[in-house]
Amino acid sequence: GPMLTGMIADAIDYSEWKWGINSAGFGNAMNQALIKFGIGIATALLGVILNAGGFDPELAVQSSSAERSLIAAYTYIPSIFYACSTMIMLFYGLEKIYPKIAEELKTRRQAQ
Secondary structure, X not given: OHHHHHHHHHHHHHXXXXXXXXXXXXXXHHHHHHHHHHHHHHHHHHHHHHHHOXXXXXXXXXXXXXXXXXXXXXXXXXXXXXXXXXXXXXXXXXXXXXXXXXXXXXXXXXXX
C-alpha cells in the first residue's frame, strides 16, 4: 500500500519525461477515484463471499461454512492478491531508470 503513492508519482514523472505532459492532477485524481472504486468492489465481494458461506450476523456462533468463508475472505483471498502484487513488482522496472528520468526532468525544468 505505501509503495503505491511513490509509484504514482514516479509514473507521472515518467509520463512527463516520455511525452512532455505533466499529468500530476489527472494522475492523482484518477488514483483516488480508482481507490474508491476498488473499495466498493471489495465490499461487494466480501458480501457475496459471506452470503455464499451462510454468514448470519445475528448468530453468536457461526456455521462451519460461514467460518470458512470468513477465513477465505480475510486470509486466503488477500494472500493471493499479495502474491500477485509481488510477482508484478518483480517486473516493475521504472526504479532502474528513474534516476536518469529525474535528472533529465530537472534539466528540462531549469531550462524553462
